[in-house]
Amino acid sequence: MKYNFGAGPSILPQEVFKQAAEAVLNFNNTGLSILEISHRAPEFEAVVDEILQLVKDLLNIPEGYSILLLQGGASLQFSMVPMNILAEGQTASYLDSGVWSSKAIKEAKLFGNVNIVASSKEANYTYVPRDYEIPADSAYFHVTSNNTIFGTELFDFPKTDVPIVSDMSSDIFSRVLNIADFGLIYAGAQKNMGPAGLTLVIVKDDLIGKSGRKLPSMLDYKIHADNKSLYNTPAVFSIYASLLNLRWLKAKGGVAQIEKENIAKSEALYAEIDRNPLFKGPCNVEDRSRMNVCFVMENPELDKPFLKFAQERGMVGIKGHRSVGGFRASIYNALPITAVHALIDVMQEFADNNA
Amino acid sequence: MKYNFGAGPSILPQEVFKQAAEAVLNFNNTGLSILEISHRAPEFEAVVDEILQLVKDLLNIPEGYSILLLQGGASLQFSMVPMNILAEGQTASYLDSGVWSSKAIKEAKLFGNVNIVASSKEANYTYVPRDYEIPADSAYFHVTSNNTIFGTELFDFPKTDVPIVSDMSSDIFSRVLNIADFGLIYAGAQKNMGPAGLTLVIVKDDLIGKSGRKLPSMLDYKIHADNKSLYNTPAVFSIYASLLNLRWLKAKGGVAQIEKENIAKSEALYAEIDRNPLFKGPCNVEDRSRMNVCFVMENPELDKPFLKFAQERGMVGIKGHRSVGGFRASIYNALPITAVHALIDVMQEFADNNA
Ligand SMILES: Cc1ncc(COP(=O)(O)O)c(C=O)c1O
Ligand SMILES: Cc1ncc(COP(=O)(O)O)c(C=O)c1O
Ligand SMILES: [Mg+2]
Ligand SMILES: [Mg+2]
Ligand SMILES: [Mg+2]
Ligand SMILES: [Mg+2]
Numbered sequence A, B: 001m002k003y004n005f006g007a008g009p010s011i012l013p014q015e016v017f018k019q020a021a022e023a024v025l026n027f028n029n030t031g032l033s034i035l036e037i038s039h040r041a042p043e044f045e046a047v048v049d050e051i052l053q054l055v056k057d058l059l060n061i062p063e064g065y066s067i068l069l070l071q072g073g074a075s076l077q078f079s080m081v082p083m084n085i086l087a088e089g090q091t092a093s094y095l096d097s098g099v100w101s102s103k104a105i106k107e108a109k110l111f112g113n114v115n116i117v118a119s120s121k122e123a124n125y126t127y128v129p130r131d132y133e134i135p136a137d138s139a140y141f142h143v144t145s146n147n148t149i150f151g152t153e154l155f156d157f158p159k160t161d162v163p164i165v166s167d168m169s170s171d172i173f174s175r176v177l178n179i180a181d182f183g184l185i186y187a188g189a190q191k192n193m194g195p196a197g198l199t200l201v202i203v204k205d206d207l208i209g210k211s212g213r214k215l216p217s218m219l220d221y222k223i224h225a226d227n228k229s230l231y232n233t234p235a236v237f238s239i240y241a242s243l244l245n246l247r248w249l250k251a252k253g254g255v256a257q258i259e260k261e262n263i264a265k266s267e268a269l270y271a272e273i274d275r276n277p278l279f280k281g282p283c284n285v286e287d288r289s290r291m292n293v294c295f296v297m298e299n300p301e302l303d304k305p306f307l308k309f310a311q312e313r314g315m316v317g318i319k320g321h322r323s324v325g326g327f328r329a330s331i332y333n334a335l336p337i338t339a340v341h342a343l344i345d346v347m348q349e350f351a352d353n354n355a
Helices: A013-025 A042-059 A074-083 A099-108 A223-225 A236-252 A254-275 A302-311 A337-353 B016-026 B042-059 B073-085 B098-109 B221-226 B236-252 B254-275 B300-312 B335-352
Strands: A063-070 A091-096 A113-119 A141-144 A164-167 A183-186 A197-206 A292-297 A327-330 B063-072 B090-096 B113-119 B139-144 B164-165 B186-188 B199-204 B292-297 B327-330
Touching: A013 A236, A013 B016, A042 A063, A042 A197, A042 A236, A063 B063, A074 A099, A074 A164, A074 A183, A074 A197, A074 B113, A091 A099, A091 B042, A099 A113, A099 A141, A099 A164, A236 A254, A236 B236, A236 B335, A254 A292, A292 A302, A302 A337, A327 B139, B016 B236, B042 B199, B042 B236, B042 B254, B063 B221, B073 B098, B073 B164, B073 B186, B073 B199, B090 B098, B090 B254, B098 B113, B098 B139, B098 B164, B139 B335, B199 B221, B236 B254, B254 B335, B292 B300
Parallel strands: A091 A113, A091 A141, A141 A164, A164 A183, B090 B113, B090 B139, B139 B164, B164 B186
Antiparallel strands: A063 A197, A183 A197, A292 A327, B063 B199, B186 B199, B292 B327
16 A cells, blocks of 8 residues: 655546546547547547636636646746736746745746745745735736645735735645635646646736737747637646546535645644654744645654655655755645555654654 | 547557556556656656657667657747747748748747748648758758648758758658758657657757757756756656657667558558549649648548548548648558558448449
């Protein structure tokens, strides 16, 4: 038995694997593989229609937003966002809450002025900065709503008239949000949405084209919005597998239900980290992520022995990112609470052995 | 029984579907799905190493080239090529031999001067222009080596000191080429390489960075080359399924062997088109593509009846592109000659019924 705590690409429900494998052999009883059907086939257009509707329903997206299914990962959005909505000479404001924020900042600088409203870098990103000002003339305000590497999450989005742009790669579909509070949301699919190779962008229509730049077609939100994400050949399989996963989420009760489970899972694991004398959480308690639970050992000499102990018991992907060290258990939507309990058992057993 | 003549995404070998489906359930006996493994896992790094080596071996790529596994499709390369290798103020020369060439031209114009050396547009792209001049000061010369929509193929690449850039989306891995003749080759994977979601770029190292432009990281060949295409999360599944397909090609005898089969398949089908009084080929005979065989009816009123007749007999994806009309049978590497014979039988049966 393996428990996949990997940070991404990451666990998806077993039934999604089963259905995706079936579709690789025979998609929707067409007698063809999902890998060989045309993206212009009516059967695939139906897939696109259904996933767009599911994203809309699951996230409760109001009218006036476009939902785009792109390629290139969240990293390409670091550039596409300013290309599309930051006009020449304008300033964009960014909150620097982790490695991904700082990469987004670096890419944005190519297209305009970047104003960093606050940064927790000096504290190795162990908290999410609060009490910053967002200049009213910012073209947008960019945040990373969940810091995958450092294990912090932004629970209160600022109230501002500046459009908020959020990198939700590692928390999309994990919690209820008021989409109307955002101008643009983007996410690499490979955590809570589906397999790698797909990037979700949700953008307020009145932001599209705001930069006034003449853009390459493939980097222009307008082109993708006007073509229902079928301007060119999309990531057919990743879209289909994501559809299967979102169907699973809907059948489970949707985002409100999964949020409850995510709270229960993360509370159980943080409780053990706090209780167990061998482990501690490096992050500010109020900012603790429900998706990526980072923990370190009080005695770093036990790092390797614990990793080995846990791996031997089926724990996969718990090594912390090199910028934090220690351990990280990513507990995305598809990870069952039984896996969290299994990890807690391993932590307790290890503590008993090393008491 | 279905025969998939779709233009792309298109047929792959049945054993690739079988192995890909297995990996969706259990990748390499890891107990994990290929959809949930980390792109940083040693097992996936081995996949990348193997596919890079296979591409190199199958195409006989000499030293001094980088092989990149990207996202975004061939359409994104229409822009990435000039961004990376066309300096501000320089001129790039293009051959306009079809819709895809003309799209590439349109995107390049955003980044410099475009010199169209010749165009067959006025003849609805029924031939590949010859006898053009490539100005020696061109930063590169761009061709579409196979015109997927119009069914023409470029069999003689010009001799020039200008680096040749070729969009090989629909002929890569179908015929033996001398890679040293090219500065850059790109291809959407979704014909002869694998499923959609992956884009192959083969670029001569001394061209990388030639434009001198400061580029977004994700659009910079150098970043991808330096990071072995793992700068960010790649299209994991599409890469793996492509590996399976290239293993199949190698086991079959490689590109030289498949080229023979492709010649045999295309000759059989063109012979029937020429012989059969109901059908004719719209393209210049010497330029006829071995991958996309276009044919029209002498009497266009028989278009719909023939399409219905053929579909009822399992022929999939043979409707011609709207810019050509009639029919197009894409007969990529994985399409067995038995499928071509089945189509020929249908054409003959239909002719008998309509004699
Ligand atoms: C919050 C966040 N942003 C961006 C990225 C980069 O995503 P991609 O690899 O899809 O470019 C990641 C990857 O883990 C992430 O967690
Ligand atoms: C020759 C050629 N170039 C470019 C493209 C566009 O490819 P993509 O959809 O991957 O952007 C195609 C698609 O069929 C093609 O055949
Ligand atoms: Mg981070
Ligand atoms: Mg503790
Ligand atoms: Mg064409
Ligand atoms: Mg004839």
